[in-house]
Amino acid sequence: MPKDTKDRLVRVVLDEASIGRGNPDQEHERAIAIWDIVEANRFAIPEDAGGPYALRLGLVENKLAFEIQRETGEAVMTHYLSLTPFKQVIKDYRTVCESYYAAIRTASPQKIEAIDMGRRGLHDEAAHLLRERLDGKVEVDFDTARRIFTLIFALHWKG
Numbered sequence: 001m002p003k004d005t006k007d008r009l010v011r012v013v014l015d016e017a018s019i020g021r022g023n024p025d026q027e028h029e030r031a032i033a034i035w036d037i038v039e040a041n042r043f044a045i046p047e048d049a050g051g052p053y054a055l056r057l058g059l060v061e062n063k064l065a066f067e068i069q070r071e072t073g074e075a076v077m078t079h080y081l082s083l084t085p086f087k088q089v090i091k092d093y094r095t096v097c098e099s100y101y102a103a104i105r106t107a108s109p110q111k112i113e114a115i116d117m118g119r120r121g122l123h124d125e126a127a128h129l130l131r132e133r134l135d136g137k138v139e140v141d142f143d144t145a146r147r148i149f150t151l152i153f154a155l156h157w158k159g
Contacts, residue, residue, distance in 0.1 A: 009043045012072050015058025018155050025101050026154060033150035042141035045076060050102035059155050066138060079137050085129060086152065093122045093153055123149060
């Protein structure tokens with residue numbers, strides 16, 4: 001994705017009041033997701049003049065708050081997304097992640113790969129769901145949706 005496009009995020013932050021600190025594995029996943037989003041993403045608000053944008057993610061009464069600003073700090077919109085449709089995939093993803101992090105310390109490469117395939121499949125399912133739930137409000141490409149799901153999960157998986 002070219003860096004000169006206006007339909008992109010240039011900054012992503014997590015609401016510290018919502019997230020707290022995680023264990024080293026969690027913090028690493030969060031940092032990589034944010035870095036990856038900023039490096040390559042497609043993020044647009046339909047019928048808006050365009051970004052680039054800054055995004056702050058937080059939890060407000062079991063809803064995900066997308067606080068969107070222009071790169072300059074000017075508020076664009078806040079969109080609240082119900083997390084109820086994500087409840088099962090978050091629960092399943094938590095279980096698989098816990099298995100994955102336990103496995104990478106002791107399991108065979110084949111077992112780790114099998115667990116990771118399941119983890120990637122759930123991640124893909126969540127990305128599709130996120131894009132569907134944002135339809136008409138916020139446009140994101142599939143890879144950006146996957147990375148945003150990593151951050152949504154981080155908001156639920158407090159160390």
